[in-house]
Amino acid sequence: MGYKTIFHIDDDDDDIDFFATAVNQLSAAVSYFSFTNAGEALQKLVTGETPPDVIFLDLNMPVINGQEFLLRLKTIESLQDIPVIILSSSSDPYTIEQLKTQGAIDFLTKPSGIKELINLLRPYLI
Template sequence: MGYTTIFHIDDDDDDIDFFAEAVNQLSASANCFSFTDAAAALEKLINGEMIPDAIFLDLNMPIINGQEFLLKLKAYEMLEHIPVIILSTSSDSYTIHKLKSDGASGFLTKPSGIKELVNLLRPYLI
């Protein structure tokens, strides 16, 4: 797919660093913009300040959780085309089905190691 401009939204700083490292290992040309606040990311999108090729989104976050973010994003015609890939520790089949029916393009279960994350992200960045 070769996404080059990526939003990563996750409230955990360690997961943000982990994701950025994996992106850097896969692509020297990819730009990864990280947000710990889903509301701030949504505001940038709505205002048209930045439009990424894809969004990697955690589910369990305060203020606006991943599912709420997904629904809000898909409600905007100018943003509904952006692929949203859920990246979460959750792997419940009902939740995955629900998120895909809400418009998620994919679902990845967060791995515990950088090598596994690089392998998960490879199809999206190369």
């Protein structure tokens, strides 16, 4: 798919660093923006300063969780076509199906190793 501008939303700093390392190893041409607060990410999207090609979204976050963020995003006409890929430690089949029905284009379960994460992200970045 070759996405070039990525928003990554996850409240865990370690997961953000892990994701950034994988992205940098896959492609130096990717513009990567991370957010630990889904509300701040949504505000950045609404202002349209740097529209992403794709959003990688964690589910389990305080204040605005991933599912709520997805639902809000899909109600904003100028943002609803941005692809959202859920990247979460959850893997409940019902939740996965529900998120896809609500507009997520894919669901990836967070791996524990960098090689596995690189392999998961490769189809989206190259």
